[in-house]
Amino acid sequence: MKTPLTMLMDPLVQEEEELKHLLPEVADVAELYPEIAGLVHWATYPVMSSPAPPLCRCPPPPLTDLQFYSIPFFPPECFPSFEERDDLDGLLAVMPPEALEPVPVPKKRKREENKGKYIKKPPNAFMLFLKSERKTVQEELGIRNSAAVNKVLSERWKSLEANKRELFEAEAQIEAHIHALKNPGWTNKANYGKKSKKSKTKAPPLPPPSC
């Protein structure tokens, strides 16, 4: 008899071979971002061959960050062993009540959400880089305007060391896999055309002929 969680994990197990080559990057991500190490280990453990990785006892990431990425809040200290994680009822019983709260949705999305469940795209590597470095640039340059900050970060992204960029790319892949697991069958198509049309005509209208 398969538990709901086991059924959820089956697709991941099937992709074990595909993900194996990512494991070194997963370890790097956990090292680079200790605040989400527990989450990374938890999320990737199902695709790892035995033995299970040592249980991370680091504190869980802030709940707001987890909700931001729509990741269920399963802090490692909620289950003393990975085996107990498969006891879904038991796990739910020990989870903090706020972890079961619905994921907050930005105001600009609430209209769409009212019509039906709105699931955001997972962030790509550059978006994760923006999120990671925005505060640093804001403090370094004393600017808050995101458009200006993004321009600066665009240049830094282009000159970023390859190995550091690969960490963000690996993290983006992890985010995408978690997103796919949480939202089976979801595609970008669901979000396409949901935003109001921007007048961002890449090729500006032809100028009038100068006589």
Next chain:
DNA sequence: CATCCTTTGAAGCCG
């Protein structure tokens, strides 16, 4: 208050 600006990358769409 809603949308724009600004970036890269992923993915949908269309001819």
Next chain:
DNA sequence: CGGCTTCAAAGGATG
């Protein structure tokens, strides 16, 4: 299949 469009984040600016 190539090129265009949309949307992920975010916070000040603008209408």
